[in-house]
Structures are given as C-alpha cells and as structure tokens.
Amino acid sequence: MATYVITGRSPDGEPLVSVQVSGINQEVHVVDDIDVVNAVRGFLTGLPEIGSVVAQKYEQVITVI
Template identity: 65%
Template sequence: MATYVITGRNASNEPLLSVNVSGINQDAQVVEEIDVINAVRTYVAGVPGVKTVVAQKYEQVITVV
C-alpha cells in the first residue's frame, strides 16, 4: 500500500499546506488510487494562495534475506 503526500506551495515555493494519505482501502477496486490523489490535488490547487501542487508517492519495499 502506498502513502501519498500532496503539498500546496505559494509563489515563493514555500509549502502552505500538506495532505497525507496513508491508504485508500477498498474491498474490491472501486476507484483507482491515482483518481483519488488527483481529486485532492485539484482541491488543493483551488485554495487561495496556492500556486503549485506536488504529489509524492512513497512505497515500502520489504526484502527478506
């Protein structure tokens, strides 16, 4: 399961707000994860003062030796 961080930045490229999505749980796939993340990105982009929005995806990889 991936974790996402969506950050809204102002004109000076300073972070104004960030949203952490630690998981999107579904019994059966109803929506694509990226569609949910893009919806949040679109919402953050509409916040007054936000000039750019960046979404980062983090995935944990476990290796058994």
C-alpha cells in the same frame, strides 16, 4: 501499499499545506489511488493562496528471505 504526500505551495514556493494519504482501503476495486490523489491536488490547486501543488509517492519494499 503506497503512501502519498500532497503539498500545496505558495507562489513563492513556500509549503503552506500538506495532506498525507496513507491508505485507501477497498473491499472490491472501486477507485485507483491516483484518482484520489488527483482529486486532492485539484482541490488544493483551486485555492487562491496556492501557487503550485506537488504530489509524492512513497512505497515500501519488503523482501522475505
């Protein structure tokens, strides 16, 4: 499962707000992770204080030997 960090930055590039999505649990597939991330990005982009929004995806790879 991936973890996402969405960061809203000021017009000068300074980080103002950060949202971490550590998991989207679904009994059956309802929504893609990226759609949730894009919804948060869209919300942050609409705020007047925010100049840009960056989303980063982190994945952990586990290997069983």
